[in-house]
Ligand SMILES: Nc1ncnc2c1ncn2[C@@H]1O[C@H](COP(=O)(O)OP(=O)(O)OP(=O)(O)O)[C@@H](O)[C@H]1O
């Protein structure tokens with residue numbers, strides 16, 4: 034846990050504070066993204082946590098210990114630190130870079146080197162190939178991964194990351210972000226992460242702290258920030274398409290109609306038409322004996338048709354999984370020019386369906402109660 | 404692998420060429436009567452050569468031992484504000500001809516070995532201090548910051564980050580300094596410092612071509628050898644990741 038209490042910083046030769054009475058708490062194992070325009074005090078706030086910058090006033094706690102009680106050098110060895118320029122030491126091999134903190138902490142060499150190899154494995158870089166290389170022999174993306182590994186090598190509970198993926202091209206950035214989130218699901222660090230990219234923040238954050246001129250203007254979950262911006266500064270900053278951004282945060286499961294009506298191959302078209310009419314649906318999904326989706330029948334076909342559903346169905350053009358995000362779902366709908374999708378779990382079982390209407394209703398609900 | 408074979412090939416050729424060159428030079432030297440003259444002066448050459456090497460080793464060694472730490476000190480936070488002034492002084496100092504430095508040293512310390520060593524030391528010191536400072540200042544600030552942020556002490560940052568990354572530039576300073584040093588030592592004779600300058604200057608004064616060459620050729624060889632040694636150090640002691648030579 035990281036807790037800031039009324040922390041301020043005014044630099045010498047300056048009259049206005051760079052950070053102004055910031056109070057916020059990052060719960061254990063969560064990622065807090067500090068977000069805001071350039072110069073709003075994100076980096077300054079972060080550097081006060083590992084005392085690269087000393088606060089002018091206020092207190093900062095890690096766990097329940099006040100950081101002011103530590104020797105700054107000792108404190109920093111217990112906090113992982115990643116910067117945008119990566120800062121791998123060009124004179125050291127990848128192995129020695131990763132083992133930097135374990136080495137200064139006096140770990141046994143065999144233990145730290147084994148740890149380096151294990152970490153490389155974790156990001157799918159072959160230890161045999163990379164341990165003895167120098168940073169200049171790696172691509173930017175690989176260097177950035179090593180930068181992160183170096184920060185977690187000594188297994189610090191807390192991680193500070195200042196625009197760690199800022200220098201990477203958009204495509205690789207997405208990949209590294211995903212990889213990092215997967216890693217975080219395993220290692221569960223408490224992370225303070227600086228970004229000025231709202232999309233990155235929405236993707237990475239458990240909570241977002243929005244800064245303006247050194248003040249913390251809103252601290253909330255990404256969905257709440259997008260759905261209920263506290264002031265016009267926040268809504269302007271997150272952008273006019275903030276509702277679309279919310280689609281990434283919501284899953285199909287949130288908008289899905291659960292346990293919907295269905296028919297089997299043995300039912301007659303008349304039965305199918307009757308069920309659709311009863312629920313006001315334009316189509317109905319056919320399931321097999323174990324609940325697997327087999328296809329669907331349209332109302333126009335069923336109405337007035339004769340015979341079994343099994344002889345008149347069409348295959349489903351596409352499906353989604355309940356765990357996928359709504360952005361993917363909507364995109365799939367647009368791509369296939371349909372207004373509803375059957376939701377199928379990993380076993381192929383029919384779980385329900387989402388429609389464009391159910392999605393818009395879900396999005397607007399949040400605005401109504403706000 | 405092909406590339407390496409090609410490089411090895413070129414090296415072989417180059418070595419072969421060198422042998423032929425040395426051989427023909429030797430033949431020419433013998434034929435023209437130069438070699439006999441050098442052999443005539445052999446005792447002088449060994450005696451004065453040893454003096455000469457001593458002058459280089461003591462003044463150059465002192466300049467390295469004092470110059471590098473001084474350059475480092477001028478980049479530490481405590482003395483950093485003097486850094487710019489020092490840099491300017493060094494730059495101005497470097498424009499003073501070494502002969503003038505010798506003369507000044509003599510006017511200060513009189514005639515003999517000591518003023519010669521002192522003058523050579525001063526002339527070598529400037530590039531070493533200057534390059535040490537420049538090398539350390541050129542280490543990108545974000546390297547220092549990430550080192551500090553991960554909990555390295557100032558001393559660890561110096562030894563593990565700043566010095567290794569500045570080493571190439573520091574060596575370049577040492578190389579320049581020693582080149583100046585070796586080039587100036589013959590002049591030390593003028594203030595009574597001894598060395599191979601004695602043969603060169605007497606040769607010139609007495610119009611004895613052979614005597615002059617007996618001083619000049621070993622002096623030139625020494626310059627080449629010293630440069631070779633520094634290059635080897637540069638090659639082997641700078642980590643591969645920051646060594647432009649590998
Ligand atoms: N060492 C310093 N001395 C004086 N002023 C500083 C110093 N560091 C930062 N500032 C000022 O403090 C304010 C906040 O800077 P900070 O680096 O925290 O911004 P930021 O939010 O990280 O911006 P960016 O997104 O551009 O990195 C800025 O106005 C900056 O000029």
Ligand SMILES: [Mg+2]
Nearest residue numbers: 075076077227
């Ligand atoms: Mg910043």
